[in-house]
Amino acid sequence: MNNAFYHKLVDMYAGDELSEELVAEMDTAASTDPNLRLEMDSLRRTVRVLKSLDDPELSDVCAQRILRKILDDAQVPADMGDMAAARQYRLFR
CATH class of the missing domain: 1.10.168 (Phosducin; domain 2)
Structure with a gap:
């Protein structure tokens, strides 16, 4: 799949809503796309912080x-x- 598709799934990645297989595919794609990696990591950290709040x-x-x-x-x-x-x-x- 192309990285444009993975960029559309970043919110689901951040919320741990994807299958392990798709997460692995995204991680592989992010290893060659620094913008995708930044978006994935940043949004995942944001979601985790928000979920930790009362x-x-x-x-x-x-x-x-x-x-x-x-x-x-x-x-x-x-x-x-x-x-x-x-x-x-x-x-x-």
Whole structure:
């Protein structure tokens, strides 16, 4: 595979979400691509640091504000009614 493909998988590599076989392929590719190696190592360190932190305690007001921001940014119509349906990825517009 080409390195462009591996660059697309760096986030999954960092989160330990890839098979051992694919990790080995990425490590091999990174041995000849310093940019890929830097991206893989940097993001993996970042993910590990974030996972080591305690979960933040959010007030209900803060959680609602975050949810509202996510919904506003997603441009979900306010009249959707059912929150479960509003959270689903829309395949058609």
